[in-house]
Amino acid sequence: MTRTRVRHRCTDCGAQSPRWLGRCPECGEWNTLVEEVDDPTGRGAIVGTLAAAVPIDEVDPLGAARRPTGVAELDRVLGGGLVAGSVTLLGGEPGMGKSTLLLQALGRMAAGGARCLLVSAEESCEQVRLRAGRLGALESNLLLVSDTSLAHVVAQVEATQPDVLAIDSIQTVVDPDLPGAPGSVAQVRECAHRLVRLAKERNLAVVLVGHVTKDGNLAGPRALEHVVDTVLQFEGDRHHALRMLHALKHRFGATHELGLFEMGETGLVDVPDPSALFLSDRRPGSPGSIVVPVLEGARPLLVEVQALVSTTTAPMPRRSAQGLESSRLAMLLAVLDARAGLPLGDADVYTSVAGGVRVAEAGADLALVLAVAGARLGVAVPDDLVAIGEIGLGGELRQAAQTPRRLGEAARLGFRRAVVPVSTPDVDGITLLRVGSVVEALHAAGVRAGAD
Numbered sequence: 001m002t003r004t005r006v007r008h009r010c011t012d013c014g015a016q017s018p019r020w021l022g023r024c025p026e027c028g029e030w031n032t033l034v035e036e037v038d039d040p041t042g043r044g045a046i047v048g049t050l051a052a053a054v055p056i057d058e059v060d061p062l063g064a065a066r067r068p069t070g071v072a073e074l075d076r077v078l079g080g081g082l083v084a085g086s087v088t089l090l091g092g093e094p095g096m097g098k099s100t101l102l103l104q105a106l107g108r109m110a111a112g113g114a115r116c117l118l119v120s121a122e123e124s125c126e127q128v129r130l131r132a133g134r135l136g137a138l139e140s141n142l143l144l145v146s147d148t149s150l151a152h153v154v155a156q157v158e159a160t161q162p163d164v165l166a167i168d169s170i171q172t173v174v175d176p177d178l179p180g181a182p183g184s185v186a187q188v189r190e191c192a193h194r195l196v197r198l199a200k201e202r203n204l205a206v207v208l209v210g211h212v213t214k215d216g217n218l219a220g221p222r223a224l225e226h227v228v229d230t231v232l233q234f235e236g237d238r239h240h241a242l243r244m245l246h247a248l249k250h251r252f253g254a255t256h257e258l259g260l261f262e263m264g265e266t267g268l269v270d271v272p273d274p275s276a277l278f279l280s281d282r283r284p285g286s287p288g289s290i291v292v293p294v295l296e297g298a299r300p301l302l303v304e305v306q307a308l309v310s311t312t313t314a315p316m317p318r319r320s321a322q323g324l325e326s327s328r329l330a331m332l333l334a335v336l337d338a339r340a341g342l343p344l345g346d347a348d349v350y351t352s353v354a355g356g357v358r359v360a361e362a363g364a365d366l367a368l369v370l371a372v373a374g375a376r377l378g379v380a381v382p383d384d385l386v387a388i389g390e391i392g393l394g395g396e397l398r399q400a401a402q403t404p405r406r407l408g409e410a411a412r413l414g415f416r417r418a419v420v421p422v423s424t425p426d427v428d429g430i431t432l433l434r435v436g437s438v439v440e441a442l443h444a445a446g447v448r449a450g451a452d
């Protein structure tokens with residue numbers, strides 16, 4: 001017998017509670033518990049015959065055949081393309097370009113012969129058609145319907161038999177038989193479950209667009225991330241044209257690839273050479289600027305780290321770290337003071353990464369220290385110099401992961417010298433200035449002459 005139970009789930013951490021509470025007992029957030037219906041029959045189970053268990057070495061690995069989307073940077077992140085029978089969630093803040101990316105990918109797949117069905121639950125067919133015209137996605141293999149009902153979506157799939165189904169967005173799709181408004185936890189989760197089943201039953205590649213709120217959470221349940229096979233996150237600074245695509249979860253490949261796009265007049269354009277892009281507007285010879293080869297996933301990227309130091313009489317000087325970790329900056333300022341005799345207690349320190357990139361790795365420590373010291377002392381580091389290395393509390397230098405690959409990228413872009421930790425092996429095309437400490441690094445980079 002089927003019995004429907006009502007329970008409550010926190011929209012923040014996903015914890016369950018049999019009754020409603022004002023405050024989540026797990027994560028302590030207020031007013032995050034919402035009602036949801038637990039239907040024991042429909043919890044993601046594949047209905048039908050019981051599949052036979054197979055020896056692992058007899059499983060056909062090409063069961064996970066990939067269909068390239070034709071958008072190079074998207075395919076890079078997906079490890080080759082969309083997998084039949086899988087569900088991919090494309091998340092991002094409103095206005096990031098999710099619908100644009102989706103339409104471009106569908107257009108290319110349709111042009112390549114795939115039958116694609118786009119269910120636009122947010123925009124009218126006319127709106128989507130207008131945009132598709134601009135993006136070069138007017139393909140007769142791309143079918144379009146504007147609908148919000150889950151049952152209609154399933155019926156459309158029956159009627160049109162597509163290879164790829166895309167839904168924009170999952171938050172606007174509803175099943176009228178379930179409680180809750182569109183976008184509520186119960187609705188989003190149950191609709192996603194149904195679509196996952198549909199993908200598996202029909203060996204259909206499904207892409208769901210999902211809105212992410214300002215604080216980075218998927219609007220609606222986080223549980224959605226567990227339901228789907230792949231979670232892609234589309235990010236960028238609203239004021240920059242640069243867009244980054246990461247895989248937060250990927251059942252069919254690595255999650256460390258980064259896809260880069262620029263939003264332009266005719267949609268998203270692949271950025272195959274991001275280092276050149278990030279450095280194109282760099283002003284040479286200015287104190288407080290240095291280039292660091294960072295790693296974004298598997299990809300070495302050259303970015304410019306900048307610092308501005310201005311003296312202040314305020315008792316609490318300002319520290320600002322844009323695109324960098326503020327706790328890391330605080331630690332490095334303390335190291336500069338204690339280990340290199342460069343106090344900054346009387347100065348505001350502003351640091352940033354140019355181009356709207358976020359750098360969250362210790363490998364950028366050395367560059368940050370050189371930028372701050374250079375800004376403080378009014379000395380520019382040479383333009384053909386990069387710096388890479390992690391700094392310890394003793395002011396000692398350690399090697400960052402995959403340093404040679406990063407240096408190779410720097411050499412490719414014309415940098416001739418690099419300040420690096422002592423243990424760094426030689427790399428063709430770039431002269432290494434090997435140093436053991438922050439003090440030695442300041443001297444090697446010419447920020448500080450002699451000992452003082």
Ligand code: TYD
Pocket residue numbers: 092093094095096097098099100101131134263264265266267268
């Ligand atoms: P959109 O794909 O609608 O974002 P999302 O679906 O994530 O909410 O696109 C967002 C922005 O991109 C929109 O403000 C307009 C801009 N845009 C361009 O600059 N060029 C284009 O060719 C397109 C289609 C959009």
Ligand code: MG
Pocket residue numbers: 098099100122168
């Ligand atoms: Mg959209």
